[in-house]
Amino acid sequence: MMQNVLITGTGRPQALGHNLVRRYLEQGDRVFACVRGETDAFDALLREYPEQLSVVVMDVGSTPSVRDAFGQVSAKADHLDTIINNAVTTAPDCQSHVMEADPDYFARSVNVDAAGPLRVIQAFYPLLKKSEAALVVNISSEAGSIGACYRTNMTDYAVAKAALNMVTKTVFNAWKGEDNLNILCVHPGWMRTNEGNREAPLIPYDHAETLRRLFEARRRVKDGDLFITYAGEAYPW
Numbered sequence: 001m002m003q004n005v006l007i008t009g010t011g012r013p014q015a016l017g018h019n020l021v022r023r024y025l026e027q028g029d030r031v032f033a034c035v036r037g038e039t040d041a042f043d044a045l046l047r048e049y050p051e052q053l054s055v056v057v058m059d060v061g062s063t064p065s066v067r068d069a070f071g072q073v074s075a076k077a078d079h080l081d082t083i084i085n086n087a088v089t090t091a092p093d094c095q096s097h098v099m100e101a102d103p104d105y106f107a108r109s110v111n112v113d114a115a116g117p118l119r120v121i122q123a124f125y126p127l128l129k130k131s132e133a134a135l136v137v138n139i140s141s142e143a144g145s146i147g148a149c150y151r152t153n154m155t156d157y158a159v160a161k162a163a164l165n166m167v168t169k170t171v172f173n174a175w176k177g178e179d180n181l182n183i184l185c186v187h188p189g190w191m192r193t194n195e196g197n198r199e200a201p202l203i204p205y206d207h208a209e210t211l212r213r214l215f216e217a218r219r220r221v222k223d224g225d226l227f228i229t230y231a232g233e234a235y236p237w
């Protein structure tokens with residue numbers, strides 16, 4: 001069945017969000033690909049999928065921008081089946097040791113990486129409610145696990161992803177009585193999404209299909225693990 005899908009942070013062709021857009025388009029789905037600012041990254045895909053693809057400017061760190069994006073999407077779709085909260089930002093000193101990292105950068109990372117997904121969920125809730133079986137996927141990270149934490153750096157990112165996991169659980173609790181709404185958070189694995197990740201084993205275009213299939217398998221599962229890996233296994237909170 002053709003579904004309506006919205007994905008955030010999709011403007012970089014080598015990154016996960018853009019490749020998820022490609023994979024859903026290949027399935028015949030209607031995709032709202034959200035970007036932080038105007039981009040030509042979708043020119044070829046817009047030519048290939050003119051009926052299926054819409055590019056929407058949405059800065060998830062800004063409530064007015066998210067509300068404006070809701071207006072654009074709701075003018076074109078009467079419901080949403082899938083939201084993938086994929087956008088992420090990190091502090092400029094993300095790699096610094098925890099004792100040297102500037103805590104003043106934390107607020108920005110949490111605003112985009114954890115508050116951003118909640119902004120999107122709240123704004124698009126009226127469209128999710130109209131789906132037969134809606135799924136929100138929050139793209140988290142093993143870095144957001146407190147139980148399995150081993151690092152002494154990437155503190156702003158880890159704090160923000162731990163906060164995103166808490167957003168996931170809290171929304172899950174709120175939706176317990178809503179049979180057509182589901183949510184989970186996923187550690188997507190280490191992917192070759194940028195120059196810094198050249199050693200990573202997972203190729204974003206290939207891996208996006210693994211993730212898409214996982215999401216479809218989990219769409220209606222409301223009693224499974226909530227924080228899972230790309231292999232569908234539970235990960236410690």
Ligand SMILES: NC(=O)c1ccc[n+]([C@@H]2O[C@H](COP(=O)([O-])OP(=O)(O)OC[C@H]3O[C@@H](n4cnc5c(N)ncnc54)[C@H](OP(=O)(O)O)[C@@H]3O)[C@@H](O)[C@H]2O)c1
Pocket residue numbers: 008009010011012014015016017035036037058059060061062085086087088089112139140141142187188189190191192193194197200
């Ligand atoms: N790569 C990995 O190995 C890995 C591992 C674990 C988890 N993850 C998670 O997987 C997801 C995708 O990772 P990635 O490596 O593909 O990410 P990425 O290359 O860093 O891309 C992130 C995207 O988010 C967008 N973005 C940043 N701030 C935004 C904002 N305020 N509003 C809207 N969009 C914004 C960026 O837009 P611009 O292009 O405009 O900057 C970019 O397109 C992230 O949630 C990440 O934490 C990745």
